[in-house]
Amino acid sequence: MVRAPCCEKTGLKKGPWTSEEDQILISYIQTYGHGNWRALPKHAGLLRCGKSCRLRWINYLRPDIKRGNFTREEEYAIINLHERLGNRWSAIAARLPGRTDNEIKNVWHTHLKKRLQKHDNTTSPTCSTSNLTSQYAEPEYVHFESATSHASVSPQPSSSDDVSSVTEASAAMGHNMIKDEKFELDATFPHIDDSFWSEALSADNSSDIPLEFLEGANDRTQPQVLFPSCMGDGMEFWYDLFIKTGDGGTPELPEF
């Protein structure tokens, strides 16, 4: 297939957007929407390619964009989601309302990755985030087969039906912004010791958890949260975030 031509190179402006351009784009989209990004700049009178307009709108001008520093809760959600989704920034962004994939990607590369790496150096060599990555070589498959089943790890998928679908409850790790959504992971989880994935909660102790963290909390028979049980001090953020919440108020988040 012939690749679609990228942006027209001639006569189109590149680089930082001016406030005038922003205003033109905002008012155009508010009036007409953005049905066709490629045609938009021409109709709006902007000397930009459609791609640039789309990026500017999505990453900066949208009215629902949340500006400002990331909260600690958001940072933990990113770390948590990245651990399970990898560099699927848009998928992560979809679970953090008001944040863009670009912003999350930047935060990851400039803050979180470094902090985690720093922390890795001070924790067990067999139980660090970077080590987790290195264990991805021979994937095993984690099944979440029903609301009442426990997660299980099997050596190989037997069919294409073995695509994992994490329950909403386990997806609650990503915080309570994950609503009414199956948390789909495309089949592979890391090759890990059986002790790695453990159920944070069982039917017996789930009542200790603030309801806000429990998706599908009505079903006390289903596993509520999965977390890597081998994390060391400070890295037990799943546990700290969702379990050690004391009286049910805002969790005390550990420092890295």
Next chain:
DNA sequence: AAAGCAACCAACCGCTTTCTG
């Protein structure tokens, strides 16, 4: 005061995926 450096982040590039005729 200024030069050097690091951190940050907006924007670009190019590949992949999805849509459409």
Next chain:
DNA sequence: CCAGAAAGCGGTTGGTTGCTT
């Protein structure tokens, strides 16, 4: 079903800002 166009996505770059020496 196929080819081309459009949109989506992730990696990377480069300009700006703030801090340190």
